[in-house]
Amino acid sequence: MKRTELHxxxxxxxxxxxxxxxxSRAGYAVVVLEKERARFAGTYPVCTQTSNIVSENHSxxxxxxxxxxxxxxxxxxxxNDRFFPELIYSxxxxxxxxxxxxxxxxxxxxxxxxxxxxxxIRSHYAQRCQEDPANAVFGEPSAIxxxxxxxxxxxxxxxxFLTPQRGMNPVLVSTVLDWxxxxxxxxxxxxxxxxxxxxxxxxRYLVEYTSADGSAESLIADQVSLCAATAAxxxxxxxxxxxxxxxxxxxxxxxxxxxxxxGTDKNFTCLKLEDSYGGMLSPLNEHCAMIYHPPAAxxxxxxxxxxxxxxxxxxxQYLTAGHPEMEERAERTLTxxxxxYPELARSEILGTYLKVAINTVSDSRIRRNIGVxxxxxxxxxxxxxxxxxxxxxARTELRLALEHSVVNGNIEAGEVAELLAASxxxxxxxxxxxxDSVEACTDQARKHAINMRVPEVLALRFGxxxxxxxxxxxxxxxxxxxxxx
Ligand SMILES: Cc1cc2nc3c(=O)[nH]c(=O)nc-3n(C[C@H](O)[C@H](O)[C@H](O)COP(=O)(O)OP(=O)(O)OC[C@H]3O[C@@H](n4cnc5c(N)ncnc54)[C@H](O)[C@@H]3O)c2cc1C
Numbered sequence: 001m002k003r004t005e006l007h008x009x010x011x012x013x014x015x016x017x018x019x020x021x022x023x024s025r026a027g028y029a030v031v032v033l034e035k036e037r038a039r040f041a042g043t044y045p046v047c048t049q050t051s052n053i054v055s056e057n058h059s060x061x062x063x064x065x066x067x068x069x070x071x072x073x074x075x076x077x078x079x080n081d082r083f084f085p086e087l088i089y090s091x092x093x094x095x096x097x098x099x100x101x102x103x104x105x106x107x108x109x110x111x112x113x114x115x116x117x118x119x120x121i122r123s124h125y126a127q128r129c130q131e132d133p134a135n136a137v138f139g140e141p142s143a144i145x146x147x148x149x150x151x152x153x154x155x156x157x158x159x160x161f162l163t164p165q166r167g168m169n170p171v172l173v174s175t176v177l178d179w180x181x182x183x184x185x186x187x188x189x190x191x192x193x194x195x196x197x198x199x200x201x202x203x204r205y206l207v208e209y210t211s212a213d214g215s216a217e218s219l220i221a222d223q224v225s226l227c228a229a230t231a232a233x234x235x236x237x238x239x240x241x242x243x244x245x246x247x248x249x250x251x252x253x254x255x256x257x258x259x260x261x262x263g264t265d266k267n268f269t270c271l272k273l274e275d276s277y278g279g280m281l282s283p284l285n286e287h288c289a290m291i292y293h294p295p296a297a298x299x300x301x302x303x304x305x306x307x308x309x310x311x312x313x314x315x316x317q318y319l320t321a322g323h324p325e326m327e328e329r330a331e332r333t334l335t336x337x338x339x340x341y342p343e344l345a346r347s348e349i350l351g352t353y354l355k356v357a358i359n360t361v362s363d364s365r366i367r368r369n370i371g372v373x374x375x376x377x378x379x380x381x382x383x384x385x386x387x388x389x390x391x392x393x394a395r396t397e398l399r400l401a402l403e404h405s406v407v408n409g410n411i412e413a414g415e416v417a418e419l420l421a422a423s424x425x426x427x428x429x430x431x432x433x434x435x436d437s438v439e440a441c442t443d444q445a446r447k448h449a450i451n452m453r454v455p456e457v458l459a460l461r462f463g464x465x466x467x468x469x470x471x472x473x474x475x476x477x478x479x480x481x482x483x484x485x
Contacts, residue, residue, distance in 0.1 A: 001027045002410050005222035007401065008033060008207045010194045010235065012044065013051040015382045016227035017177040018394035023225070023401060024184035025423040031219060032186055033209050035193040040447040044181060044188050047174045050229060050355050051387060052452040053255050054170045055269065055282040055290045057088075058388040060124075061097045061145070061163035062271055064110070064117035065365040071124045072369040076388035077164055078128060081137040083391045085428035087441070088176060090169035090285065091462025094162055095269040096151050100277035101158040110273055111159040118145040118161060125164075138164045154270055155340050156277070167269035167282050171458040174448040175441070180427045192217070197224060197235055199376055203408075222408070223401055226381040230356055233309035236373060236381040243375060248304040251357045251364065252315055254297045254329050257290055257455050258347040264289065267462045272340060274365065279333070281341045285460040288350065293336050294364070296329040299354075301362055319354055326352055350455045358385050372396040378404045395424050438464060 005028050009020045012034035024030040036045040056062070059077045060070030099110040126141035138144045144164055151160040181188055191212025198206045205221045226232040230250060237243055263286045272278040279293035302312045323329075330352045338344045360370060369389045373381040380397045384390060402419055405411045411419070434440035438461070445459035 001405070004029050005405060005408070005410055006031065006219070007223045007225065008205070008219055008221040009225045009227055010197075010207075011226070011228035011232070012036075012046045012188070013049055013227060013229060013384075014047055014054075014173065014177070014387055014390045015229075015384050015393065016225070017046050017181060018390050019225040019227055019382065019397055020186045021177070021180050021184050021427070022394050022398045022423040024186050025425070026398060026402065026419045028223075028401070030184070030186045031221075032181070032188045033192040033194050033207070034188070034190050037191040037212060038451050039453075040450045043447045043451055044178045045190050045451050046177050046181070046448075047170060048452050050357075051173075052170050052454055053290065053353050053355055054173075054387040055167050055284070056095065056271075056388070057166045057168050058386060059163050059165035060121050061095070061114075061117065061161060061165045062273070063365065063367060064113040064273065066368070067117070067120045069367045070117055070120050073367070073386065073388050074121055074124050074164070075128070076369075076386065076390070076392050077166075078125075078135050078137055079391040079395070079424070080388065082134070083424065083426055084168075084173070085176060085426070085431070087428070087435070088168045088172045089166060090172050090460075091267055092167040092169070092283075093268045095165040095167055095271055096148070096154075097161040097163055097165065098151055098154060098157050098270055098272045099159045099161075100272055100274075101156050103274060103277040104158045106277075108274075114159065114161055114273070115147070118147075118163070121145055121163065151270065153266065153342060154272075155342070156272075165269070165271075169284050169458060169461070171445045171449045171452060171454060172461070174452060175445045176427055178448065179432050183430065194228070194235070197226075197239060197379075199239060199379070203378060205379065223378040223404060224380075225397060225401070226375065226379065227383075229383060230311050230358065232381050232383050233304060236375045236379075237309045239379055240375050243373065245304075245306065245309070245373075246360045246370070247306070249359045249362050250302050250304055250312065250315065251298065251359060252300040252302075252318065252323070253355050253357050254299055254323070254326060254333070255290065255292050255353050255355065256330050256333060257288060257350045257353075257458070258334060258344065259350055259457070260287055260289055260343055261346045261348075262343055263287070264343045266343075270341065279337050279340060281337060281344070284458050285462050285464065287460060288455055288457045289344075289347075291333060291337050291344070293333040296332040296336070298364070299323060299325070299329070315356060319356075323354055326354065350457075351453075358383055360385070369393070372400065374400055377407065391424065395420065398423055
């Protein structure tokens with residue numbers, strides 16, 4: 001690079017972390033501005049917001065109602081497999097997609113729909129493998145999905161499907177991203193809330209933010225990457241009032257972590273389709289699971305104001321003070337899912353989380369990639385409808401950044417392809433010394449669980465003993481070990 005450009009990334013969810021890592025690998029100097037602060041000294045507050053309740057690395061199997069959503073997710077899953085280390089799966093195998101018997105009895109051919117979707121996944125994967133043999137990360141296309149005769153330990157099953165969809169553990173994702181950000185030499189500024197971004201006459205960006213000590217700070221960046229989830233729309237619109245967004249839905253959702261006092265023999269996610277017949281049991285390890293049941297989880301769905309791009313006022317209030325129906329809805333979820341999953345009989349709720357999902361339609365059965373917006377030359381916006389699409393979108397936004405550097409004369413056009421490929425290489429190629437010790441790795445993950453305000457028991461992988469979670473550490477440095485948001 002002829003002149004090292006300074007790039008500012010706003011937000012350190014999975015989208016921002018990936019933007020920072022890939023831009024830094026490409027040779028840019030990168031500053032991340034993240035409004036949250038770490039609750040555990042020596043860690044970065046990464047994935048503390050929506051990215052802290054993610055449990056599925058989708059393959060499209062969950063979207064039998066929309067082939068394009070299935071294809072988008074499979075593309076994400078393929079590149080994620082090459083980017084993330086095995087650690088993030090925490091001993092989980094594949095996910096079982098389950099068609100409910102009650103849904104069939106009620107006249108919906110969910111089994112037929114799932115079978116048709118398996119064909120969509122197989123043929124899309126075959127096409128991707130043909131385009132590039134390196135995409136063959138799940139083996140032979142004909143063998144990547146199959147119907148399984150039964151799903152032991154789950155009630156009300158008409159058919160089960162094994163697919164490349166794979167559950168992962170958000171705490172271990174943060175552990176990996178924190179290490180990789182350090183490896184890349186990213187300048188991570190926590191407690192930094194971006195207030196305004198303006199494009200200067202020279203084409204660079206003035207980024208103003210409030211720092212951790214409350215003082216007003218600013219940076220002049222060659223390029224900016226807006227990864228601040230719902231807040232990114234307003235930032236982008238201010239930079240370019242002519243920008244056209246699709247109709248955007250902000251869905252307020254409730255999701256729970258529960259304990260598993262009787263353990264579980266399922267080191268995989270069970271996803272039952274659909275709505276009142278459905279729901280998800282995603283064990284993170286033998287001691288804890290994430291659960292979700294659509295009718296109780298789907299609280300509200302508001303269309304974003306296309307002019308102001310403002311976040312709905314009532315959402316702000318609910319995310320701060322809680323929703324009045326939150327507890328009742330959480331109990332309803334647990335009670336309903338006990339009908340499907342016997343291991344929940346004695347479970348208790350460890351934490352209830354309110355989150356906002358972003359989509360281009362009101363129907364959650366469709367989840368197409370929103371893509372990356374070129375806001376202005378040198379400014380991109382990445383808002384993920386699904387975690388699964390994080391690497392696909394990071395590659396797109398890096399390409400836009402590199403192309404802008406070509407225009408600026410800082411890199412040669414011929415360098416773009418090579419820089420792109422090198423920057424999307426796997427994480428964990430040089431792994432930390434503690435990666436080889438399960439105990440040390442669990443201790444790192446536990447610190448992130450505290451940062452992310454999720455139960456510390458998430459730090460365990462399948463096969464870890466539950467008492468190892470308390471053996472090595474003293475808990476949160478400020479003594480605040482609450483597990484709810
Ligand atoms: C209930 C639920 C379950 C889900 N489950 C899955 C799943 O299993 N699989 C899947 O693929 N997807 C899932 N998703 C979607 C997934 O959670 C999101 O697509 C993804 O986590 C979004 O990541 P992000 O980085 O865009 O946003 P976030 O993780 O929200 O990160 C945005 C960051 O920006 C920071 N920020 C905001 N404003 C500012 C500012 N002004 N200055 C500085 N920083 C700022 C925030 O603090 C935050 O850290 C789920 C969503 C919901 C709601």
